Structure formats: C-alpha cells, structure tokens
Amino acid sequence: RKEVEQDPGPFNVPEGATVAFNCTYSNSASQSFFWYRQDCRKEPKLLMSVYSSGNEDGRFTAQLNRASQYISLLIRDSKLSDSATYLCVVMNTGFQKLVFGTGTRLLVSP
Amino acid sequence: GAGVSQSPSNKVTEKGKDVELRCDPISGHTALYWYRQSLGQGLEFLIYFQGNSAPDKSGLPSDRFSAERTGGSVSTLTIQRTQQEDSAVYLCASSSFRGHDTEAFFGQGTRLTVV
Numbered sequence: 001r002k003e004v005e006q007d008p009g010p011f012n013v014p015e016g017a018t019v020a021f022n023c024t025y026s027n028s029a030s031q032s033f034f035w036y037r038q039d040c041r042k043e044p045k046l047l048m049s050v051y052s053s054g055n056e057d058g059r060f061t062a063q064l065n066r067a068s069q070y071i072s073l074l075i076r077d078s079k080l081s082d083s084a085t086y087l088c089v090v091m092n093t094g095f096q097k098l099v100f101g102t103g104t105r106l107l108v109s110p
Numbered sequence: 111g112a113g114v115s116q117s118p119s120n121k122v123t124e125k126g127k128d129v130e131l132r133c134d135p136i137s138g139h140t141a142l143y144w145y146r147q148s149l150g151q152g153l154e155f156l157i158y159f160q161g162n163s164a165p166d167k168s169g170l171p172s173d174r175f176s177a178e179r180t181g182g183s184v185s186t187l188t189i190q191r192t193q194q195e196d197s198a199v200y201l202c203a204s205s206s207f208r209g210h211d212t213e214a215f216f217g218q219g220t221r222l223t224v225v
Binding site for chain 2: 042051091
C-alpha cells in the first residue's frame, strides 16, 4: 500500500464550480501535511500547509481528519488558472521526510 | 541564485550509456530528494538524503541507479547502462526542517531522453 494515495483524476469542472480532493495516508505517525501544485511541465510548488484545525487561503480550504487519516482540499469558484495537478504531501516529523502523493489532475473549462 | 539548480536541463543519450545528473540544493538545506516523472505521470520517489544519515534508497528502481551527496551539499544521480524506459524528467528538491512550515523547493528538472 502506498504511504499517500490520491485519486489521479482528471476532475473536469466548469469555471465557477466547487471541487474537492481527498488524500489518504497510511502512516499514523505523520504529523505535518501539505498541498502542492504542479503546473504542466513545471516543478511542484507549495500551495498551502494543512493545520489540525483546518485552514483557508482565499478560495482554497484545507482540512485534516486524523482519525480517518485523510486530508482534503476544497477549491471554490474555480478559475481556468486553477487547472493543474494537486499533490498531497505528508511528513513524519521523526524522519523529517516529505512523502508526495502522485497527484490529482484538475481541468477547469470555460 | 538562491533556488535549487539542476544540470543539465536536457540530456539525450544512447541506450547503454551512463549518465550523471547534478543537483545543487539551496544552501543550508539538510534534506535532498530525487524524483522522476514520466510524461503525464505522477512523481516517483527515488532517494532521500537527510544530513549525515544513511540515505533512504527505497525508491531506486534497479541497481543501475545510484546517487551520492558530497559534503552534505551537491548531489549526483547516476544511471548506468541507460534503457529507453529511463526516459523521464528527473527532479531534485531540497528542504530544511521547520515542522509544519517545512517546504520542499524543486529544481526545474533534467529531461532525460534515451534513444
């Protein structure tokens, strides 16, 4: 079983839609969580950290469910520019190693 | 520059040849990762270096792949006897542990084509 699992998609949504991605992780010792974004033919970049209480950054909301070992990313009012691959990342603080999921592809259409 | 630097940016090699890919991480970053990404696919973990600890080599696909990190800084990924299935973008990332604020910074990658 992979340590971080994501639905690869693609998720095809129209502009203005709300879309949510989930990610599950298998290592209960994971303590830090993140979402990264990767544009086509570009390197991944940090989108946002995920805090235990949940956090919001503009149209993006991230949540963590430790009991069920999953994190989520909600994008409201989707823009064409949101089209990208979204990577779920977890870190076991003891090993200080970031583990990347393979990503969920989002396509926002006019 | 202050970012992660990878070289070469593109490499075309003949099947059976050896190649070396280089990564210069951000100064002071103790963690360094190598990934590869085939066209349209997700990141595939290869190897992880953390300070002076033994590297996590669990992602290396075969014994043709090896990596070194000298002096805790520059890293070289070596692929021996390249095969066509080795064609991919090889990404390097570095980070400095900051708990919830840990961030990995990626280089722009080396696009390897084996012909």
